Amino acid sequence: MNDQARPSTRPFRFGVVTPVDSDLRTWRDRVRRIADSGYSTLLMPDVPTWQPALGPTLATAAAITDLRIGSWVYAAALREPWSTAWEAHSLSVLTEGRFEMGIGAGRPGIEVELGLPAVSAAERRARMRETVAALRRFDGPDLHTPVVMAVSGAKSQALALEVADAVTFVLSAEEGRAETAKRAGDFSGGRDIELVQHISAVGDGVAPYMAAPDLDTAALRAADSLLILPADPSAAAEEIQRRREEIGFSTFVIGANFADTLAPVVADLAGR
Template identity: 45%
Template structure:
């Protein structure tokens, strides 16, 4: 389905500057294309974190993803445009309507959460403002898509679409999601890069916080054909990723920084392919 070459990203959640710079430099050394930061008040702010990352290594950086309700559209667009300028175009702006836990965080900083429609409209206003600020520049946009309305927004505005389904979503449902996205995108369907995020890779035992992160018991997740997992030897994992690219068109693979080293042999195997 896709003739795009693979690229790989690392999603970090640093607690200290030393930890973050170590992750960023190691990711760059191992051939990862991007380092990404989630958005939430429990973590360092993503925008200065990514500016720091871009300064310590020659690697692309991105938000994964910024929660629109945590900033006004003008403030979020300003932050994103600034990173595009200061990184010489190495920034990718991932933005979404916010995970459920972002509602309390939005209240904590004194901004309204809003309805689902209001939050989607806020994403649109942010992207419109960013486009105005960019002028002749072009900040790539990543949107997550799971439900029909998010899918329509992603089809219209995204350069990169992260397929956002829960851990137990069957492959057939993901394939149907991709078909719907391509239909909605029309003439620009081939211009959209499809991304898939991995919770775990390699052969290590799943951590005890698996259920909190995925909503599924580790034993159940391990016994399933979950697309959140990539298990086996480097060769087996590389074969599976090529199968997924053939089946879904996913060529941009991101992984939790806990598994940065585990996926590294696969990054080497699939480099340039």
């Protein structure tokens, strides 16, 4: 990325995808520990039938901590725009502006697995656009719910540039640092849009709900993929700072199973 295209330096923020994968008391204790460790945002995956619904679970987390909350991410293949926007707006109102709406197309085939009709890529993008438009109508002039859009191809990237506040790139396991840097550098379109990095793996571990469990961490390292961070906190902190300096990523989203491992990194970098 050349100097003219480089975005302004944003402070570091760290989010944690925290599914309900234990009894409720253990999950609530984990949420409180995440808040106490300096993470900014607690996020929930949109995986119907696997765990409690996203909306009420996020509302519960917001009620027991001061964390920001968010969807990571609403799957357009599963959701109708009007009802999704109403839920997002309602979470913004009930948390007094602490909700961030993450939205994406949804994993290919997820709707068919759940017994729903197949949804084309074009229809998924149309639903994403309609959801954001409806959210803006619900919010009105006095509220602005931040929208983070998960994007892959050129058409979804163009949509994000038009309607989103932040973007996270859907990366393949084979995509290396140079390819991701080029994608980010070509993306901005003159807008200073927040770049969010989705982290699927730390060390040799893979985060549930953020990648297939058989993701090859050795292959990620060999490809110089940005989907992985070192398990050593000092090395992870250096890598995170490099990604902001060289590419512009300022917000990093990890799995809850890595929250304790990277807590020293968050304590050092959050807000800087």
